[in-house]
Amino acid sequence: MFAPLPDKPDHDALEREILALWERETTFAKLREQNANGPRFSFVDGPVTANRMVLGVHTAWGRTLKDVFQRYKALRGHHQRYQNGFDCQGLWIEVGVERELGLNSKREIEAFGLAEFARRCRDVVVRSSQALTEGSVRLGQWMDWGNDYFTFSDTNIEYIWRFLKLVHERGWLYLGHRSTEWCPRCGTSLSQHELTQAGVYQERSDPSLFVRFPLAERPNESLVVWTTTPWTLPANVAAAVKPDAEYGRRENGEWVAVARYPDERFATRALGQELVGLRYRGPFDDLGPGGEVEHRVIAWDEVSLEEGTGIVHIAPGAGQEDFELGQVNDLPVLSPVDEAGRFYDAYGWLHGMSTSEAADQIVGRLAEQGFLLEAGTILHRYPHCWRCDTPLIWRVTDDWLIAVGDLRQPLLDANATVEWTPAYMGKRMDDWLRNMGDWNISRRRYYGLPLPFYPCECGHLNVIGSKAELEERATRPVEGLEELRRPWIDEIRIRCEACDAEVERIPEVGDVWLDAGIVPFSTLGWESPERVPEGYGTGAAKGLTTADLPDHAYWETWFPANWVSEMREQIRLWFYSQLFMSVVLVGRAPFERVLGYEKMLDEHGREMHSSWGNTIDAPDAFQRMGADVMRWQYCAQPPDRNLLFGFGPGHEIQRKLLTLWNSCKFLVDYANIEGWQPTWADLENGPDGALEPLDRWLVERTRGLVAEATAGYESWLSVDVVRAYEAFIDDVSNWYIRRSRRRFWDADPIALRTLWFAVVQGLRAVAPLMPFLTDHLWRVLTAPCEEAPASIHLAGWPAQAEVDTALLAEITELRRVVELGRQARATSGVKLRQPLRALVVEGAPLAERHVEEIADELRVQDVAFGHVEASELRVKPNLPLLGPKLGKELGAVRSALQSGDFEELPGGGFRVAGQELSADEVLVEREGKVGWAVAASDGVTVALDLHLDDELRRRGRVYDLIHSVNTLRKESGLEITDRISLTIPDADADLLEHQDWIARETLAVSVETGGAELALARSNAA
C-alpha cells in the first residue's frame, strides 16, 4: 500500500516535514559520504553580504541556482566543496550601523569611538549571518553551514596583504592625485566599478543655469556658459571653447557657439581659436581663492555642441575631465569643499554650506550681480552613492591605485579561457577589461581591510605582507591585537626598511572587492604550509566558523573552480576582482565556467524597493508559496532576461505542479484499490512484460525526459529542464493517463508499472530543482520497495538509455493533430461532447497510424488524411516587408490577393501578379467553408465537419447523460469502484438504444427509465 495523498500539497508544511527528516536522517552527510571518492567538481561560493537580517528573494534566487547545480552534480556522484561565504566589511555594514546608532558623519563615528563602532559592525555580521543561514536552510540549500568563510577574518586580510605586497613589488601600486567621484555623506571616494552598480544612476532634477563671464579686455562683451552644478562655479578657473567651431556675438555682447543657436543673428562671428587666451572675470572673484586666479579661455577639442552654449565652465577641483584638462593646460586647482562636501572657510559666506545648500545662495548671488542669464531646472541621470543614495560630487584627492596597464592583456587572455553562460556576459567582461581605468583601492572609512601601507618621509613606501611581518617590524611588541583592523592596528608603528625611521600606517581601508576577490586563495589554502584545523576562524571570525585553513596541496586540488554563479552585475565586481587577483597571483583565471543571470523585478516589471512596498522577504514567500515553488520560478527563468518574481507567477506554478501531484495521486489511488506493489528493478530497466504501444511510448518519453534534463543541467540552463519537465508531465497526465483510464479501472498491472516508472523517474530528473516535493513523493511512491534509498537525493542520477526518437516524434505529431482538432472545435462553438462526422488532416503523416486515437479523442466518426478541401485560403501582404520590396507594385499584388487570383507554391510561398512571394512576406488565414471548422499551425492543418444528423445528436445526448451520471456519482459520495442501478428520465427513453454503452461508462448494473429526474442507487450486485 502507498500512503494516500491529499487533494493538494501544503507546500510549507510538507517542506518543513522534509527538512526535519533530512536533519534526523543526516541525509546531506550521507550524500557527501557516498560521493567522497567520486570525481571532483569544484564550486566556489561568492560571499553574500552579511548586513540584512532576513533572506531576500533576490538573494534566494542565486542561492537556488547554486544549490540546483551542486545537487545535480551530487546526484552524478561528484565529490564537492560546500563552503558558504559571508562578506563582512565595508560601507554595506558601516552604513547600517550608522543608521542604527543615529550617526550622520565621520566626525560622529569618531566621537562614538572606533573600537566600539567596529564591535557593533561585527555584531551586525554575526546576527545577519545567522538569519541568512536560517533562510538558506529553509530554502533547501545544502551547504556546509557552520564551516563558512568570513571575509573579515584575519586570514582573509593577510591574504590580501600578500597580494598588495606583490602588487607593490611589481611596481603597480601608486598614490594618485586626481579628481574622483566622492560621496559627501560617506566621506570617501568611490571606484569606477562601484559606479557601475544598479541604482547608481538615478533621474534627478538639478538647476540649469546660463551664466555670463564678462571679458576683461572687451567691455560689454561676455562669454555665456551653462552648468547644472552651481556649487562648482566658485572653483572656476577657465572657460573652454572648441577651437574649430564658430562662435557668434549677440548684439548685447554675449558670445555663444553658432551651432547651438542656428536661428539667431549675430553681430559678429569668430572661430573658437580666436577667443582662446582672452581673460574674463569669474563670478566669485570676490571670494579669496577665485580672486587669485587669472581666468582665461582655453581650447578643448571635446567641447560638446550638443548641449549648453558651446562654452564650457572648467573647475579642475570639481570635475574629472576638468581636472585632466587642467593638468594639460597647467591650470590652478581650486578645491572648494571638504570631505563632507562642505565649503572650506576660505570661501567666505559659503563656508560650512553643503553643495546643495550652496546652490540657492549661489543662484541668488549671480542674479544680484548681473551674472545670471537664465535659471531653470533639468531632469537628468546623475550618479548617487550606491550605499547611502547621496548624490555624488567630484573632489581632488589622493587615492591608492593599482595600475592596470600591464595587466590588461593577461586579464583578457585569462577571460578567453572562461566559458560564460550566457555568452554575451563574457563579452561584457572583455569590454570592461578593455576600458577599465586603474583600480582605486582606498577608502577613507573604518570597518574594512586595513591597507598595509606605511609611507616614510624618506620616500620609501613600506608594504606589510603578513601579520608575522607586522609583528617583526613593529617598534614595540604587538600584544593582544583584538583584530587585524582599525582602530587597534593603527596604534602599531613599524620601522622603515630604508631608513629605520618610525612610520605609521595610512588611515585608509581597502575596497571591499579585494575582500571577496581573494577568496579562491584564502579559503583554499594557497601557499599555506600546513592544514590548520578550524584555522579559518581568526580575528573577527573567531568563534563564528569551524572551517579549516587548508594547505597548499588542497588548493592545488580545488583550484580553479569548475563553476561559479552570480548575477550579471558581478561581472565588474566579484568576477572581476577574483580574475584580477588571480591573474596577479598565479597568472590564470580562477574559474572555468560562469553562470550569470540578469536582474529580479517585481511581477509587474518594476524594480523592487522597500519604499514602494513591493519587496518580498523569503520567509513570507516560504509560507505563502513554498520554497519549491520559489525555486521553480527561479529555475524557469532564462538567465538572459530579467526575472519578474511574485506571488501571481507563484500561483501559476502551484497550479502546474498540481498536474504532477494529481498524476501521483491517481497512481496511488488506483494502485491501492488493487493492492498493487511496484518493482524496484523497473526503475533502472523500465517495466517488462506485455507492454501496449502507449506504454512503450511512455517509457521512451521518460527516457527522453532524462536525456533532455541531462542536457539542460550540463549546459547550466535550468530553464531547459523546467520546460522539458512541464511538457513531460503534461504528456503523462493529458495523454497517457487520459488514454489509459479504462486500464486503470481494470487495475491493469502493466499500466500501473508503466505509470509508476514514468512518474518516479520524472521526479528524479527535477529533484535538484524542487528538492522537497520530489523527496516527499519519492518517499511515498518507493515506500513499498525495500531496496529504495530513503531519499531521492541519495538515489543517484537515472540511467540513460537510447531513446526511440522516431516514436516520440510520431506521438508528438499525433498530439498536435488532436490539439488542433480541439482548437477547431473551440472556434466552432460545438461542445466537446458532441460527436461529429469527420475530420480531415493535412501535413501530419506520422499521425496516420493513429486514426483510432484521433477519432476517439476528438469524438469524430471518420478521420481522413489528405488535402484539406474544406479550407478557404485568405492571403494578405505582410506590409512591413512587402511595402519596401514592391513599392508601386504593391497595389496590384494586394488586389490580386484580395480577389483570390494567386497560385500556392511549395514551401508556403505564392505566385501573384507576376511576383513570387515567400512564406514570411504574406499573412495566411485558412478559414473553413460554411459548416467546417479549420485550425492550422506549424504546417499541420485540420478541418472538422460540423454537419449534424439525428444519430449524431442522439450520441451527443448519451455523452451528456454519462457526464451527468458521473457527476452525480461523485456528489453522492460513491467510491470509484461502486456499482449502481441507474434510472434515466422518461424524456431520454430513446437513449436506451445505447444502454450497454451507458452502463459500461457509469458502472451501472441496470439502466431503466422513469420520472423526470436522473436517479441512481448503490447496487450490491457484483
Ligand SMILES: [Zn+2]
Ligand atoms: Zn554614501
Ligand SMILES: [Zn+2]
Ligand atoms: Zn624611511
